[in-house]
Amino acid sequence: AQSVTQPDIHITVSEGASLELRCNYSYGATPYLFWYVQSPGQGLQLLLKYFSGDTLVQGIKGFEAEFKRSQSSFNLRKPSVHWSDAAEYFCAVGAYYTGNQFYFGTGTSLTVIP
Amino acid sequence: DAGVTQSPTHLIKTRGQQVTLRCSPKSGHDTVSWYQQALGQGPQFIFQYYEEEERQRGNFPDRFSGHQFPNYSSELNVNALLLGDSALYLCASSLRGGGSMNTEAFFGQGTRLTVV
Numbered sequence: 117a118q119s120v121t122q123p124d125i126h127i128t129v130s131e132g133a134s135l136e137l138r139c140n141y142s143y144g145a146t147p148y149l150f151w152y153v154q155s156p157g158q159g160l161q162l163l164l165k166y167f168s169g170d171t172l173v174q175g176i177k178g179f180e181a182e183f184k185r186s187q188s189s190f191n192l193r194k195p196s197v198h199w200s201d202a203a204e205y206f207c208a209v210g211a212y213y214t215g216n217q218f219y220f221g222t223g224t225s226l227t228v229i230p
Numbered sequence: 231d232a233g234v235t236q237s238p239t240h241l242i243k244t245r246g247q248q249v250t251l252r253c254s255p256k257s258g259h260d261t262v263s264w265y266q267q268a269l270g271q272g273p274q275f276i277f278q279y280y281e282e283e284e285r286q287r288g289n290f291p292d293r294f295s296g297h298q299f300p301n302y303s304s305e306l307n308v309n310a311l312l313l314g315d316s317a318l319y320l321c322a323s324s325l326r327g328g329g330s331m332n333t334e335a336f337f338g339q340g341t342r343l344t345v346v
Contacts, residue, residue: 159337206272217286220272
């Protein structure tokens with residue numbers, strides 16, 4: 117069965133500190149992987165995506181993620197967090213043949229303290 | 231470019247009633263997907279419309295139905311509303327490429343539905 121697990125429900129980091137959000141997936145086909153960010157009361161904004169090729173992908177706002185097939189993981193990282201990064205982060209998985217039928221994790225809420 | 235627009239932004243309905251939510255895709259996009267996001271949860275796929283037909287469907291009952299119009303806009307209809315239908319309903323639009331995988335999906339701001 118297809119599923120996405122985000123083990124950290126809530127993370128608090130200090131501004132300027134590094135960040136890593138974890139994502140593990142279970143998928144029966146070659147996965148396409150995504151990270152989205154959602155601010156309160158807002159829709160989802162795509163941070164980055166992995167389809168194939170280089171397993172380290174760069175996204176917007178200084179985020180990057182690394183696909184590790186052996187660990188079924190796609191963790192999101194940022195070297196230095198800004199206060200404006202406080203939001204809810206969702207990992208999602210899809211497949212080539214399912215269009216935009218994504219399976220989302222339950223999200224990780226990020227709090228940034230000054 | 232207005233991006234993906236959804237209406238209304240908020241809605242309160244009574245149990246048993248019916249509701250219609252609307253979505254206008256980003257300019258140039260031809261595919262619309264609908265998601266339900268319950269409080270504290272990730273979005274769950276309801277269905278996807280392309281060429282005015284439902285192409286894929288998630289695990290939602292028949293009370294959830296939709297439509298896509300020739301201008302690619304879409305409606306989500308929910309009949310016999312239950313308290314558990316209270317959620318943020320998100321619309322995502324994309325352009326169907328040469329294969330089955332769409333290009334990047336853009337999400338609207340959502341419609342917050344409250345069933346009382």
